[in-house]
Amino acid sequence: MTSGKPGGGGSTADxxxxxxxxxxxxxxxxxxxxxxxxxxxAAVGAEAxxxxxxxxxxxLRTALKRLALDAETTMSGLIRAAIVAGMEHxxxxxxxxxxxxxxxxxxxxxxxxxxxxxxxxxxxxxDRDTSVQALVxxxxxxxxxxxx
Amino acid sequence: MVIWALVHTKGGVGKTxxxxxxAAAASKAGWRxxxxxxxxxxxxxxxxxxxxxxxxxLPVAVTPMTASxxxxxxxxxxxxxxxxxxxxxxxxxxxxxxxADLVIIPTGPRAADIDRVxxxxxxxxxxxxxxxLTLVDMRTVExxxxxxxxxxxxxxxxxxxxxxxxxxxxxxGRPIPRYLGDYSDVFDELVAATAGMATT
Numbered sequence: 001m002t003s004g005k006p007g008g009g010g011s012t013a014d015x016x017x018x019x020x021x022x023x024x025x026x027x028x029x030x031x032x033x034x035x036x037x038x039x040x041x042a043a044v045g046a047e048a049x050x051x052x053x054x055x056x057x058x059x060l061r062t063a064l065k066r067l068a069l070d071a072e073t074t075m076s077g078l079i080r081a082a083i084v085a086g087m088e089h090x091x092x093x094x095x096x097x098x099x100x101x102x103x104x105x106x107x108x109x110x111x112x113x114x115x116x117x118x119x120x121x122x123x124x125x126x127d128r129d130t131s132v133q134a135l136v137x138x139x140x141x142x143x144x145x146x147x148x
Numbered sequence: 149m150v151i152w153a154l155v156h157t158k159g160g161v162g163k164t165x166x167x168x169x170x171a172a173a174a175s176k177a178g179w180r181x182x183x184x185x186x187x188x189x190x191x192x193x194x195x196x197x198x199x200x201x202x203x204x205x206l207p208v209a210v211t212p213m214t215a216s217x218x219x220x221x222x223x224x225x226x227x228x229x230x231x232x233x234x235x236x237x238x239x240x241x242x243x244x245x246x247x248a249d250l251v252i253i254p255t256g257p258r259a260a261d262i263d264r265v266x267x268x269x270x271x272x273x274x275x276x277x278x279x280x281l282t283l284v285d286m287r288t289v290e291x292x293x294x295x296x297x298x299x300x301x302x303x304x305x306x307x308x309x310x311x312x313x314x315x316x317x318x319x320x321g322r323p324i325p326r327y328l329g330d331y332s333d334v335f336d337e338l339v340a341a342t343a344g345m346a347t348t
Contacts, residue, residue, distance in 0.1 A: 019305075021278045023276055033238035033239075
């Protein structure tokens with residue numbers, strides 16, 4: 001390679017070069033296009049959060065807010081804990097959710113769930129002919145009977 | 149050998165045009181150059197075929213390659229290879245980045261193009277990388293503001309830009325125009341900026 005061609009010697013100031021060419025730094029594992037743009041379970045990772053929308057009747061929402069304040073946590077944190085507890089007995093949770101099916105009223109709120117938990121809920125809802133919304137409401141009712 | 153890969157995860161930013169024009173600029177400057185077409189759509193290959201059919205072939209060869217073939221890319225010692233990549237085929241993008249001595253991210257000044265520059269920079273973090281602004285309409289505020297904003301954000305941006313010119317827009321499928329316009333300047337800047345860099 002002769003001077004003046006890429007890879008050869010040059011006279012451009014290093015500062016100018018540095019401003020237009022970003023040199024790789026460190027030895028971090030490269031981010032891959034396959035993982036970044038085409039997505040997969042492995043690429044997304046089990047810790048990724050999935051967002052779902054709930055409708056909570058005002059009385060339940062208010063009760064949850066109060067509980068969250070008393071427990072110094074968030075409403076989402078309470079709901080997630082309730083779902084985790086409920087999913088320890090999925091058959092009972094599914095049965096309890098039946099009375100909450102097709103009940104959609106109240107304020108919309110978003111809930112971020114760990115990917116695995118979200119998937120388990122979706123699967124249970126599909127298998128037992130219920131809905132994620134109904135399962136979540138049932139889980140809240142079971143964990144916090146006072147909110148009924 | 150030196151390999152430049154044109155990468156942007158969004159389409160319509162001028163990757164194929166830039167690949168062919170940069171290789172043509174290299175050829176015009178007396179270099180041995182060719183284009184590797186890693187885009188399954190085969191736009192660069194189609195361009196070469198049409199130009200050849202018109203009796204005025206491109207000044208550089210265009211060779212189609214798959215992602216797996218890219219990883220075994222072999223070039224001559226004094227050769228510049230410019231790889232044109234697809235916007236959506238991750239395997240080809242990854243393979244092109246891995247073999248490149250320099251990744252060039254051509255991008256238009258539109259918000260949708262710029263938005264995808266940052267994730268594209270993420271996937272090229274392990275290779276020397278620069279950003280080339282293309283399709284720039286000099287009558288707009290973006291012509292000045294976008295390069296400035298990118299530099300302010302720490303993005304490595306070439307000083308030269310490629311203006312939105314009808315001659316370039318119409319070039320597909322035709323012989324390369326004698327006047328390469330902004331691409332000659334871009335090629336010169338890339339040569340200067342990469343001087344002394346390690347090569348494949």
